[in-house]
Amino acid sequence: MEFISVKKLKFYTKEIFRFFSITLVAFGFIIAIIFMKYKPVYAVSISGEEVGYVENKESFQEVVDNDVKGYSAKNVDTVTLESDPEYELKLVNKSEETNEDSVLVAVQKEMKITYKYYDILIDDQVIDSVDTEEEANQILEECKEKDESINIQIAEKTTENAGEINTNNLEVASTNIMAKVDEDIAIKEEEEKKANSLADVNGVQIAVLPVTGRISSRYASVSRLRVSTHTGLDIAATKGTPIYVVADGTVISAGWSGSYGYLVKVDHGNNVETWYAHTSKMYVKAGDVVSAGDMIAAVGSSGNSTGPHLHFEIRINGEHVNPQNYIYK
Numbered sequence: 001m002e003f004i005s006v007k008k009l010k011f012y013t014k015e016i017f018r019f020f021s022i023t024l025v026a027f028g029f030i031i032a033i034i035f036m037k038y039k040p041v042y043a044v045s046i047s048g049e050e051v052g053y054v055e056n057k058e059s060f061q062e063v064v065d066n067d068v069k070g071y072s073a074k075n076v077d078t079v080t081l082e083s084d085p086e087y088e089l090k091l092v093n094k095s096e097e098t099n100e101d102s103v104l105v106a107v108q109k110e111m112k113i114t115y116k117y118y119d120i121l122i123d124d125q126v127i128d129s130v131d132t133e134e135e136a137n138q139i140l141e142e143c144k145e146k147d148e149s150i151n152i153q154i155a156e157k158t159t160e161n162a163g164e165i166n167t168n169n170l171e172v173a174s175t176n177i178m179a180k181v182d183e184d185i186a187i188k189e190e191e192e193k194k195a196n197s198l199a200d201v202n203g204v205q206i207a208v209l210p211v212t213g214r215i216s217s218r219y220a221s222v223s224r225l226r227v228s229t230h231t232g233l234d235i236a237a238t239k240g241t242p243i244y245v246v247a248d249g250t251v252i253s254a255g256w257s258g259s260y261g262y263l264v265k266v267d268h269g270n271n272v273e274t275w276y277a278h279t280s281k282m283y284v285k286a287g288d289v290v291s292a293g294d295m296i297a298a299v300g301s302s303g304n305s306t307g308p309h310l311h312f313e314i315r316i317n318g319e320h321v322n323p324q325n326y327i328y329k
């Protein structure tokens with residue numbers, strides 16, 4: 001066995017220490033040279049493809065989170081990235097420029113945006129579209145205020161194709177929807193009018209009553225005042241009460257007619273006529289075209305009459321019929 005002397009051991013220790021010192025200094029030099037020539041940057045890759053360098057990974061990612069993923073604009077609902085940027089620390093030549101802007105453009109190309117808008121439907125038909133739910137609700141309220149029964153609905157729509165969005169601003173959309181509501185109300189009223197029309201006389205729609213009053217003598221009743229049976233229906237009302245034509249038609253005559261007094265005759269087509277007798281005033285003349293509900297005369301007591309009333313007749317093919325077959329039933 002050979003023993004290493006203390007002297008030798010000291011020598012080796014010193015040599016090793018010297019060696020490491022030199023190595024460390026040399027390494028330091030190399031590092032210094034590297035940092036003089038090179039700089040650390042983050043290489044950014046998207047789907048494995050390097051798109052550029054950024055200086056600061058954290059601040060760049062912050063921009064991605066806020067400006068790209070957090071992008072908000074009209075109709076934008078969600079923003080996702082097809083693939084997230086990946087960072088790798090690299091040393092590059094100091095002359096190399098980082099290019100945050102073009103890297104950001106590359107990231108933006110990965111954006112998948114979904115858009116949102118709101119359809120407004122009436123009777124399941126899309127009438128118009130608006131950008132926000134708030135606007136849609138405002139229009140809905142407006143419609144409900146006008147007509148509670150209107151069948152209006154809001155449908156939230158999403159799309160990835162911005163070109164599909166065809167919205168209007170609140171004012172325009174509201175005008176369009178209201179026009180449709182008015183149209184529907186008019187149609188409904190017309191239908192109601194038809195349903196409420198009083199009767200059909202040989203194809204002629206009787207839409208209104210000729211006068212408001214009390215029935216004082218029925219058709220075919222016998223009276224000592226008349227030589228024949230009653231040819232119409234008497235409705236008592238105060239003098240001057242308006243008399244309305246019961247259906248659309250043309251005035252045949254308006255003038256004195258013996259026991260009828262001042263008599264208005266109206267032709268409604270289909271061989272149907274209506275007669276209004278004993279009037280105090282007549283507001284029409286022969287040939288006038290009248291619409292159901294037009295005021296044509298006023299109640300009076302002219303001719304063979306004992307008090308103010310309307311004598312109302314319906315004639316089909318020239319023959320008087322019982323008005324109560326149709327109205328004042």
Ligand SMILES: [Zn+2]
Nearest residue numbers: 232233234311
């Ligand atoms: Zn009469």
